[in-house]
Amino acid sequence: MQAVWRALALLLCGVLVLELFFVGRIAAMAAIDPASTSFQRSEAWQLLQAGKLGQWRQQWVPYARISEHLKRAVVAAEDDGFVDHGGIEWDAIERAWERNQRLEQRAQAAGRAPAKVYGGSTITQQLAKNLLLSGERQFARKGQELVLAKLLELFLSKQRILEIYLNHVEWGPGIFGAEAAAGYYFGKPAARLSAAEAARLAVMLPQPKRFALQPNSRYLAQRARAVMRRMNHTVLP
Structure with missing residues (x-):
């Protein structure tokens, strides 16, 4: 039993050290622009292995040098409650979970592999995931994402969260x-x-690699028109 308790103590210490590391990283982002995200480093490695690292495009610009139109469009398309919530939209998570369950049941009835839809994430959650976590879709990682979203909201202003998000979100392979x-x-x-x-650009965000191949598709045009109708009523931080 002593060995078990010792292992649990070491595990808890490891978790505490990891959380303190995350707290320090996020607190520093209030003043320091993050050079890259965990997701970007993973993508850069894949491009390097494929000999396509030369396709990489990124340049940080401050909040004031990003079009107000783009800010409104992204918030309208991705998270229209951004300025009001505390980083997590529990109702959206519940709806996404229910949708996933229905899709899984239909897939099982049809005898095919389940295709889950991992939705319901706010802009803050998306930033938390891309900044500091791996791309694996696991319950433990989702739980960590929720904790990090709360930490981002605690240490950073809404404007800063949106600024970092807009400077690091993916808009296509290496973009x-x-x-x-x-x-x-x-x-x-x-x-x-x-x-x-x-x-x-805003309507490309759910599947940027896919839509980069068809940026002028009819679907994107229809979605863009719908977002434009909502932009004038979108509140920015």
């Missing part, structure tokens, strides 16, 4: 951040994006 996306898709800086261009 990260608003400045890189604006240059790649429209040949202009992020500060000069129009409302229509901003809406088109």
Whole structure:
């Protein structure tokens, strides 16, 4: 039993050290722009292995140099309650879980592999996941994501969270951040994006690699128009 208790104590100490590391990293982001995220480093490694690291595009720009249109479009498309919630939308998580369960039941009835939809994440949760966690879809990682989302909301302002998110979110293979996306898709800086261009970029975010292959698809055009109708009513931090 002593060996068991010793192992549990070591495990708890390890968890505590990890959480303190996360707290320190997040607190530092209030003043220091993060150079990269865990997700970006993983993507960079894959591009390097494929000999395509030269495709990498990213350039940090401050909040004031990102088009208001893009800020509104991303919030409208990804998390319209961003300024009001505390980092987590429990109702959205519950709806996503119920949708996943229905999809799994249908797949089992049809005799095929289940296809889950991992949705319900706020902008803060997406940032927490991409900044500090692996891409594995596990319950433990989801729990850690929720803790990190709360820490981000505790240490950073809403404006800072959105600034970091817009500078690191993926917009296609090796394309990260608003400045890189604006240059790649429209040949202009992020500060000069129009409302229509901003809406088109925003609706790519759920599946950026897929939509990078078909940026002018009818589906994206329809979704962009829907986002544009909501942008004028979107509140920014």
